[in-house]
Amino acid sequence: MLTAVAAQLVCVAALLGIAVLAVALSRAKAATALVYGATLIVCALALIGALRALLAGTGADEIVLPIGLPWLGAHFRLDALAAFFLAVVNLGGAIASLYALGYGRHEHAPQRVLPFFPAFLAGMNLVVLADDAFSYLLCWEFMSLASWALVMTHHREPGNARAGYVYLLMASFGTLALLLAFGLLAGPAGDYxxxxxxxxxxxxxxxTMVLILMLLGAGSKAGLVPLHVWLPLAHPAAPSHVSALMSGVMTKVAVYGFIRVVFDLLGPPNWTASVLVLSLGGVTAVMGILYALLEKDLKRLLAYSTIENIGIIFVCLGLALAFQANNQTLAASLALTAALFHVFNHSLFKSLLFFGAGAVLVSTGARDMDKLGGLIHRMPVTSVVFLIGCVAIAALPPFNGFVSEWLMFQAVLLSPSLPQWGLKIMVPAIGALLALAAALAAACFVKAYGVSFLSRPRSEAAANAQEVDHFSLAAMVILASLCLFAGIFPGLVIDALSPVTQQILDSRLGAQSHLPWLSIIPIAERRGSYNGLLVLVFIAISASLGYLAIRRFSSHAVRRGPAWGCGFSDAVPQAQYSPDSFAQPLRRVFGTLLFAAREHVEMPPPGSVKPARFSVEIHDLVWETLYGRIAGAVDTASKRLDRWQLLTIRGYLSLVFATLVTLLLVLAIWS
Structure with a gap:
């Protein structure tokens, strides 16, 4: 009988086999159904195996294969931490495959997607299972290259080639940082x-150096500011089911790498390590949601929102490091549980939202919210599940996003017990940033849903939109149901996460699923408790009573009139609230300082028939001040080095001789 880790490797081998089969069948008519159907089955089996390993809590299961470095082999390990992230990866993979059974029919170049989709999933599984540095880095690169190929699926569309180029550069930079981190960890002995x-x-x-390198390596893949520049370019460029995997799952594989190294391999942390993680997490959360608020491209908005949620996760990890360094194990368990819960939650509602954006794109051909509107009448099921995703990501009860952020704030409220004054002051400040990010997230998704699905259609494509296929709807309904389930029964999720915190921190929260009325009490009842089921019942009763009261006492007369537009008749759909006008107050508050935003108004003189024009200029200061200057310096240096290509044979031999002498001198000085 196969061991647990061997069974997971068999599933990985099956995914790689499907990728090879997809190459042979990519031109066949039935290729889409066969590849995605087989991937769905394999991911479902891997999900079952991961959940069994997580809930059983039987310890680590290891295997060594005779490949890789000759003196090391390839080590693979399945423990509680790996099992949880394997469950996230394969749940996302299974539902994305189900969605793609319908969405994939609209793909113009399936041969560019089908081979790399199962390979991408196999790479993410292998990264989580790897138990030596060489295997980890090899699988990390395989995952990055497979996802890059998926980003380049529609390479002929404007901007997509640049997105793939930037993604490849950032992926290479991240791998270099990870390589240096593992080199430091292995030390002079070189045991990887x-x-x-x-x-x-x-x-x-x-x-400290390993922590910084992991923030650079894993943070660049996760989307930490200022390493986030690839994310809003690559996610919209990829097909929607791939965008869901990259945003909802691949970023979590990067989080896994950070947890594995910083919490597991490095040993007990110093409290100063938490300061850097908390600072980056707080800035990332606020900047990510501000970027999202200013966007009118639906998929780019969702990509920027991922940056905000990654910031929330890293704040929780920073809190866990601070509490762990001070031997406050219960508080550390609470913070780590909040981080892992939010990893799971984000994989659900962000995948749901990307699926919804893909459904809108298939039905209307548009991602620009200025061309949408009125879809609630044309796509009723999609509009309902997308609304659930918006409510969940805005952290409103009774959905799952509220629970993980509530747990995070419970951990923040424990910060006065920390002995260091720097943390006593810093953690509440970071908590205030997170509260700001939560409020901005609610505003952002009011904009996303209201402009896209409510009001009147702003284009013929939106007016003629139709509901998408049953496979896509089924995938979205499953995710919406899981968002509600995790919000109503969070105790089950917290208890499932307990083996992970036990492994990492040697501590866990008390059992939650057996508490009365399905409540959760993470620390003590006097500090706070939450009951998702009672909140749901209260909301349902209040809404029902309000509906009945309105039906009973309101007038049943019907009066129709023109749409109201802030005091005047809204003559045309284009005069409705747009994404830019919705974000204008926040853009004026934050945009001038953080994005160098400028508004330009061209008002013709009286009597002129020329139209008035309003435009907004927004700058990505991170790109322009950091990456743009680096790119400019590289371009300048490359132009100056062009003359070296025109040397004579004598010149090249002289250059080789000078290089050899220099290297020998360096070696002599070093030794």
Whole structure:
């Protein structure tokens, strides 16, 4: 009988086999159904295996394969941490495959997607299972290259080639940072197995360097500011089911890498490590949602929102590091549970929202919210499930997003017990940033839903939209149901996460699923409790009573008139609230400082028949001040080095001789 880790590797091999089969069948008519159907089955089996390993809590299961480095082999390990992230990866993969059974029929170049989709899933599974540095980095690169190929699916569309180029650059930079981090972890002995690294002592300076390199390596893949520049370019360029995997799942694989190294391999942390993680997380959360608020491209808005949620996760991880460094294990367990809960939640509602954006794109051919509107009448099921995703990501009860953010704020409220004054002051400040981010997230998704689905259609395509296929709807309904389930029964999720916190922190929260009325009490009842089921019942009763009261006492007369537009008749749909006008107050508050936003008004003189024009100029200061200057310097240096291509044979030989002498001198000085 196969062991648990061997069964997971068999599923990975099956996914790779499907990728090879997709190459042979990519031109066949039935290829889409066969590839996505087979991927759905394999991911479902891998999900079942991961959940069994997570809930059983039987410890680690390891296997060594005779491949990789000759003296090391390829080590793979399945423990509670890996099992949880495998469940996230394969749940996302299974539902994305179900969605793609319908969405994939509209793909113009399926041969550019089908081989890489199962390969991408296989790469993410292998990264989570890898138990030595060489295997981890090899699988990380495989995952990055497969996802890059998917980003380049529609390479002929404007901007997509640039998106793929930037993504490849950032992925290479992240891999370099990870390579350096694992080199420091392995030390002079050069033992790259995770078991040896885990048992090795690490000096404080070395641990700090590894933390910084992991923030660069894993943070660039996750989307931490200022390493986020690839994310709003690559996510919209990829097909929607791939965007859901990249945003909802691949970023979590990066979070897994950070947790594996910083919490597991590095050993007990110093409290100063938490300061850097908290700072980056707080800035990322606020900047990500501000970027999203200013967007009118639906998929780019969702991509920027991912940056905000990654910031929330890293704030929770920073809190866990702070509490762990001060031996406050219960508080650390609460913060780590909040981080893992939000990892799971974000994989659900962000996949749901990307699926909804894909349905809108298929039905209307548009991602620009200026060309949408009125879809609630044309796409009723999509509008309902998209609304559920918006409510969940805005952290409103009774859906799952509220629970993980509530747990995070419960951890923030425990910060006065920290002995360091720097953390006593910093953590409440970060909590205030998160409260601001939560309020802005609600405003952002009011804009996204209201402009896209409510009001009147702003284009013929939106007016003639139709509901999408049953496979796509089924995938979205499943995710919406899971968002509600995790919000009503959060105790079940918290208890499922307990083996992970037990493994990482040697502590766990108390059992929650057996508490009366399905409440959750993470620390103590006097500090706070939550009951999602009672909140749902209260909302249902209040809404029902309000509906009955309105039906009973309101007038039943019908009066129709023109649409109201802030005091005047709204003559044309284009005069409705637009994404830019909705964001104008917030843009004026935050945009001038953070985005160098400028508004330009061209008002013709009286009597002129020329139209008035209003335009907004927004700058990405991170790109222009950091990456733009680096790109400019590289371009300048490359032009100056062009003359080296025109050397004579004598010149090239002289250059080789000078390089050899220089290297020998460096070696002599070094030794």
């Amino acid at each position: 197995g995770f078991a040896a690294i885990r048992a090795m002592p690490h000096a404080p300076g070395e641990a």
